[in-house]
Amino acid sequence: MWNEPYLETCCRSALHRLRLSGAHGRPRGLVDEPCLERLEKRGFACTEENGRFHITPEGEARHRSEVLRKKA
Numbered sequence: 001m002w003n004e005p006y007l008e009t010c011c012r013s014a015l016h017r018l019r020l021s022g023a024h025g026r027p028r029g030l031v032d033e034p035c036l037e038r039l040e041k042r043g044f045a046c047t048e049e050n051g052r053f054h055i056t057p058e059g060e061a062r063h064r065s066e067v068l069r070k071k072a
Contacts, residue, residue: 025052
């Protein structure tokens, strides 16, 4: 049974870009900011003091399962 909230294609792409950004994170003001804000509401991203979005451990797990399609 699928028990995780659905991520739109655009949000999955934003999650992947967030993962690729590493320690630098993603700045505000980019086209994918609405998706990054949705990811933040779901706990997959957070905003640091510098105002940049960073991936959370929950986001890492979701990236593995949904983007990389690896089992936990």
